[in-house]
Amino acid sequence: MTAFENGSGSDGGSGSGSSGARSPLRLSRRSLVSAMGVAAVGFSLQACGGGKGGDGDKLNFYTWDTYIGETTLADFNKASGVKVQTSYFSTNDELFAKLKAGNPGYDVIVPSNEFVTRMRQADMLMPLDLAQIPNLKNIAPEFLGQDYDPAPKHSVPYTWLVTGIGYRKSRVNGTPDSWKWLYDSDLYKGRIALLSEAADLIRLGAKYLGKSLNGIDAATIKQVEEMLIRQKPNIKTFHEDNGQDLLLAGDVDLVMEFNGDIAQIAAEDPDIGFVVPKEGSLLNADTLAIPKGAPRPELAHKFINFLLDAEAGKHIAETILYPTPNSAAKALMPESYRENPIIFPSGTGMDNSEWGKFEGPEQQRLFEEAITRVRA
Amino acid sequence: MSGGETDWKRAKTGFAALLGPPLGWFLLFFAVPMAVVWAYSFGTNVGISDIEISGTFANYARALEPLYLGIMGKSLAFAALATLICLIVGFPVALAISFAPPNLKTWLLIGVMLPFWTNLLIRTYALIALLRDEGLINSGLELAFGWAGFERLSLMNNNFAVMVGLVYVHLPFTVLPLYAALDRLDRSLLEASFDLGAGHLRTIWNIVLPLAGPGIISAVLLTFIPVLGSYLQPDLLGGPDSQMIANVIERQFKRANDWPFGAALAFMLMYLTLFGIALQSLLKRRERPE
Numbered sequence: 187m188t189a190f191e192n193g194s195g196s197d198g199g200s201g202s203g204s205s206g207a208r209s210p211l212r213l214s215r216r217s218l219v220s221a222m223g224v225a226a227v228g229f230s231l232q233a234c235g236g237g238k239g240g241d242g243d244k245l246n247f248y249t250w251d252t253y254i255g256e257t258t259l260a261d262f263n264k265a266s267g268v269k270v271q272t273s274y275f276s277t278n279d280e281l282f283a284k285l286k287a288g289n290p291g292y293d294v295i296v297p298s299n300e301f302v303t304r305m306r307q308a309d310m311l312m313p314l315d316l317a318q319i320p321n322l323k324n325i326a327p328e329f330l331g332q333d334y335d336p337a338p339k340h341s342v343p344y345t346w347l348v349t350g351i352g353y354r355k356s357r358v359n360g361t362p363d364s365w366k367w368l369y370d371s372d373l374y375k376g377r378i379a380l381l382s383e384a385a386d387l388i389r390l391g392a393k394y395l396g397k398s399l400n401g402i403d404a405a406t407i408k409q410v411e412e413m414l415i416r417q418k419p420n421i422k423t424f425h426e427d428n429g430q431d432l433l434l435a436g437d438v439d440l441v442m443e444f445n446g447d448i449a450q451i452a453a454e455d456p457d458i459g460f461v462v463p464k465e466g467s468l469l470n471a472d473t474l475a476i477p478k479g480a481p482r483p484e485l486a487h488k489f490i491n492f493l494l495d496a497e498a499g500k501h502i503a504e505t506i507l508y509p510t511p512n513s514a515a516k517a518l519m520p521e522s523y524r525e526n527p528i529i530f531p532s533g534t535g536m537d538n539s540e541w542g543k544f545e546g547p548e549q550q551r552l553f554e555e556a557i558t559r560v561r562a
Numbered sequence: 563m564s565g566g567e568t569d570w571k572r573a574k575t576g577f578a579a580l581l582g583p584p585l586g587w588f589l590l591f592f593a594v595p596m597a598v599v600w601a602y603s604f605g606t607n608v609g610i611s612d613i614e615i616s617g618t619f620a621n622y623a624r625a626l627e628p629l630y631l632g633i634m635g636k637s638l639a640f641a642a643l644a645t646l647i648c649l650i651v652g653f654p655v656a657l658a659i660s661f662a663p664p665n666l667k668t669w670l671l672i673g674v675m676l677p678f679w680t681n682l683l684i685r686t687y688a689l690i691a692l693l694r695d696e697g698l699i700n701s702g703l704e705l706a707f708g709w710a711g712f713e714r715l716s717l718m719n720n721n722f723a724v725m726v727g728l729v730y731v732h733l734p735f736t737v738l739p740l741y742a743a744l745d746r747l748d749r750s751l752l753e754a755s756f757d758l759g760a761g762h763l764r765t766i767w768n769i770v771l772p773l774a775g776p777g778i779i780s781a782v783l784l785t786f787i788p789v790l791g792s793y794l795q796p797d798l799l800g801g802p803d804s805q806m807i808a809n810v811i812e813r814q815f816k817r818a819n820d821w822p823f824g825a826a827l828a829f830m831l832m833y834l835t836l837f838g839i840a841l842q843s844l845l846k847r848r849e850r851p852e
Binding site: 277279280282283286304307308376383384385418421422423424426435436437546547550551554555558559560561562 | 611629633695716719797798802804805814818819
C-alpha cells in the first residue's frame with residue numbers, strides 16, 4: 187500500500203539511524219524487523235535455499251532479531267561444523283503466516299508460548315525427541331510442563347518475559363506499582379504510553395479489575411474498553427513495542443513494556459525503573475521448536491541442545507539481557523544479572539501474574555474489535 | 563513483412579509478442595492475487611488456519627457497521643485535508659520549477675525526487691527526531707526562548723504529526739504531475755493575457771489553472787489515493803485516536819488473523835478508489851468532447 191513494503195533487506199543487527207536529542211534510536215527485537223519490512227525474511231532464505239547439495243552442513247533458523255548471543259552461531263559452527271542461516275520475523279503472526287502454507291525450509295523456530303499452543307492445534311510442530319536434548323536438564327522445572335505444552339513435547343523454553351510498567355524515577359511519585367496509573371488515573375496525563383496489542387491491553391485491564399487474564403468474558407471486555415475510552419485523553423500513544431525508546435528519549439514517563447526491553451535501557455540510564463504491578467501481569471515465554479517439514483530435524487535437535495548448554499546460554503543472556511529459564515546458565519552469570527530486579531522481578535506482582543493461554547480466534551476477534559472502538 | 567512498413571496495428575504476431583509478456587505478468591502477479599483477496603472477502607474462517615470461500619456477505623455487512631464507516635470517514639477526511647495542503651503547497655513549487663531556467667530545472671526536479679532515495683521508514687523516523695518532545699524543534703526553541711519561560715510544544719503523537727507526515731511524504735506525488743501539466747503550458751497564452759492587461763494573479767486564475775486542470779486532477783488522485791491507504795504515519799506519529807482505515811486492515815491480516823474481514827475492508831477501499839478514477843475519466847471526457 188505504501189513504499190514501506192519495499193523496505194531494504196537489511197538483517198538488522200543493532201538499531202539503525204538516530205533519533206531524539208538524548209539517545210540513539212533503539213528498536214527492540216520485536217520491532218526492528220517489522221520496521222525494515224518483511225522483505226528481509228524472504229531474501230535470506232531464498233539465498234540459502236538454492237543449493238541442495240551439502241545437506242547436513244547448514245541449518246535454517248527463524249527467530250526474532252537481536253535475540254541470540256554475539257558469538258553463539260559461530261561457536262556452534264566451530265563445535266559442529268554446521269553453518270546456521272538466520273532469518274528474522276517480527277511478530278508471532280508473521281511466523282505463523284509464513285508456516286501456515288507449508289514449511290518453506292526452516293529447521294528451528296522461536297514461537298512464543300501461546301503460539302506453541304496454536305501451532306500444536308494446527309498440527310504445525312514436530313514432536314521433539316527429548317533424548318537428543320540432554321541439556322533440557324538445565325532448564326528450571328517451573329518453566330517446564332506449563333499449559334501451553336504440558337509434556338513438554340513440542341517446545342523447550344528459551345527465554346521468558348513479563349509485562350510491567352517502565353518508568354522514569356525522577357518524574358513519578360514513589361513506585362507506580364499499579365495498573366491504575368496506566369488505565370484509570372489522570373495523574374500522569376499525557377505522559378503514559380500503552381502497548382498497541384489488543385490482547386495485552388484487554389487482559390492487563392482485566393488484571394487491574396481483579397480478574398484472571400484467561401477466560402475473560404464479554405462483560406469484562408466491555409468494562410475494560412469503557413475504562414480505556416475514559417482514559418484515552420490521558421494516554422500519549424499506543425506504541426508498537428518501542429516503549430523503551432519513548433521512555434529513554436523522555437517522550438513519556440510511564441510505559442507498558444516487557445521487562446527485558448526496559449532492562450536494556452536501564453543499563454544506560456540509572457533513572458529508569460521497572461515494576462510488575464501488584465495486581466499481577468502476563469507471563470510469556472519464547473521457545474525453541476521444530477516445525478513440521480523441517481528438512482534437517484536431526485541437526486535441529488543438535489542445535490537446540492547446544493542453545494540450552496550452560497555456557498552458550500550465558501553468552502546469549504549476556505547479549506540480550508532477557509531473563510533466562512536456564513538455571514545452569516544463570517548460575518554462570520554475574521550478580522548484576524542474577525540479582526537484577528528488572529530482569530528477575532519478585533514480589534506481589536509476580537506472585538499474582540499468570541501465563542496467558544491461547545483461547546481461539548473468536549476471543550482474539552472480540553479483543554481486537556474492542557480496541558478498534560477505543561481508538562476510533 | 564519484407565518492406566517493414568506494415569502498420570503495427572495490423573502486424574498481429576509482432577503485436578502479440580510485444581504485449582504477451584507484460585500482459586502475462588500483469589495477470590499472474592496483479593490480477594490473480596487481487597482475485598484471491600477478493601475471493602477471501604466472501605470467505606469464512608474455519609479453524610485456526612483455513613479460510614472457506616462460502617460466498618457470504620457477512621464480512622461486508624460487518625465492514626458497513628458504524629464503527630468501521632466512522633473510521634473510513636475519518637480516513638477520507640484526513641486524506642482530503644492532506645491532499646488540499648499538498649495542492650496549496652505544491653502548486654507554487656511546480657509553477658516555480660516550470661519557469662526556472664533549464665539547467666536549474668533539472669536540479670530542482672532532482673530535489674523534489676530526492677526523498678525517494680531514502681526509505682520511507684527512515685524519513686518517518688527522521689520526522690520523529692524532529693517533532694518529539696525533546697526533539698530538534700523543541701530543543702531549538704528552548705535554546706532560543708528558554709529565558710522567556712518557553713513551554714515545550716506538543717508536536718508528536720497527535721493528529722497534527724500524522725498530517726505533517728502525510729503531507730511530507732506525498733508532496734512529490736502532487737508536485738510532479740502539476741509540473742508536467744504546467745511545463746506543457748503554451749507560454750504565448752500567458753503573454754497574451756499580460757498584453758491584454760491581466761495581472762499575475764488574474765493570469766494564474768483565469769489562464770493557468772483552467773489549462774492545468776487535468777494535471778491538477780491527476781495530482782489530486784495520485785496524492786489522495788496513497789494517503790487514504792497510509793498506515794505507517796498514523797502508526798508511528800499518531801496518538802491514541804489517530805488510527806486510519808489501513809491500520810485496521812493491517813491488524814486484521816496480522817494480529818486478528820481475520821483475513822476475510824480484512825479483505826472486505828480492503829476492497830471497500832478499492833471500490834471507493836475505482837469510483838474516484840471512474841469519476842475522473844468521466845470528467846476528462848466531458849472536458850474534451852470529440
